[in-house]
Structures are given as C-alpha cells and as structure tokens.
Amino acid sequence: MNISTKGRYGLYFMNVLAIEYGVRKRSVKSIANERGVSDLYLEQIVACLRRANLVKSTRGAYGGYELNYPPDEITVLDVFKAVGENIVAIELDDKDTKNERFLWRRIRDGISDVIAHTTLYDLISQPDEFDDYMFYI
Structure with a gap:
C-alpha cells in the first residue's frame, strides 16, 4: 500500500x-518548513482541504489556518x-x-475500516512508541 505525498x-x-x-x-x-517540503506544494494541498471545509483561514497578524471542526470529528x-x-491495497490480477x-x-475492507474510523484525535493522542517508518508482517 502506498500513500502519495498529497495524502502524507x-x-x-x-x-x-x-x-x-x-x-x-x-x-x-511554518508547517512546510517543519516538514521540509515546498510551501507552494503544501499550499495546493491546503486549498483542497479548504474546499472540503476541513480547515479555515484568518488573515492578519494573528491569522493562519485552523481546523473547522474538533479533531475527534475529522x-x-x-x-x-x-x-x-x-x-489501493492490492491490484487485482485476472489470474487471481x-x-x-x-x-x-478482506484486506481492502480492513484498511478502509481503519481509515474511516480513525480520527485526528486518535492520531494525536497516541504515545510516540514507533520509530520505524515501515511495518513488516
């Protein structure tokens, strides 16, 4: 399973x-600098999040982006x-x-269920116990 840079x-x-x-x-x-990515590329991604009404922005000295809903609702x-x-979890083959x-x-449905039921709150409230980027079975 691969997740694009847009998703990440x-x-x-x-x-x-x-x-x-x-x-x-x-x-x-500031977030692009933290992550070490292009702020222009991140701005394109944020525009998608804004169109989906997940974030809102405020202009001015104390402006910036914030969530449009609490983390447990996204x-x-x-x-x-x-x-x-x-x-795409697995590409189907004609010979399968x-x-x-x-x-x-079943693998696809399991992944879909995790993604659909994991909120931002779930992610930020987890202890930082994993130090590998890849998980192998």
Whole structure:
C-alpha cells in the first residue's frame, strides 16, 4: 500500500492543526518548513482541504489556518478524500482465484475500516512508541 505525498502532507498538516486546536493558528509556510517540503506544494494541498471545509483561514497578524471542526470529528478518510488520495491495497490480477480475491477484499475492507474510523484525535493522542517508518508482517 502506498500513500502519495498529497495524502502524507495533507495528513501531516491536519495533525499539526489538531495538536494546536483551540490554541493557535498556523501558517502553511511554518508547517512546510517543519516538514521540509515546498510551501507552494503544501499550499495546493491546503486549498483542497479548504474546499472540503476541513480547515479555515484568518488573515492578519494573528491569522493562519485552523481546523473547522474538533479533531475527534475529522477522520483520516475525510482528509484523504479532500486531497484526492486513492489508496489501493492490492491490484487485482485476472489470474487471481476466488479464494485470493476473497482475501484481497478482506484486506481492502480492513484498511478502509481503519481509515474511516480513525480520527485526528486518535492520531494525536497516541504515545510516540514507533520509530520505524515501515511495518513488516
């Protein structure tokens, strides 16, 4: 399963805003610098999040971006949909058997369920116990 940079950076941006929820607003530039990505690219992603009504912006000296809803009301699926992320767990093959297709569907459904039911609050409230980027079975 691969998640594009749009999905990753969009989720990172939303996580930062979730951590800062109700405390302060953040600029795209400051978050882009933290993550080490282009602020122009992140701005394109944020525009998608804004169109989906997940974030709002305020202009001025104390302006910036903030979540439009509490972190427990925004799911990973909401973020991925907003930025056009399409996660494919397994590509089907014409030679897959009925049994294999059953397994691939179960894997797809499991991933979909996790994404649909994991909120930003769930993500920011987890202890920082993982230090690997890749998880292997």
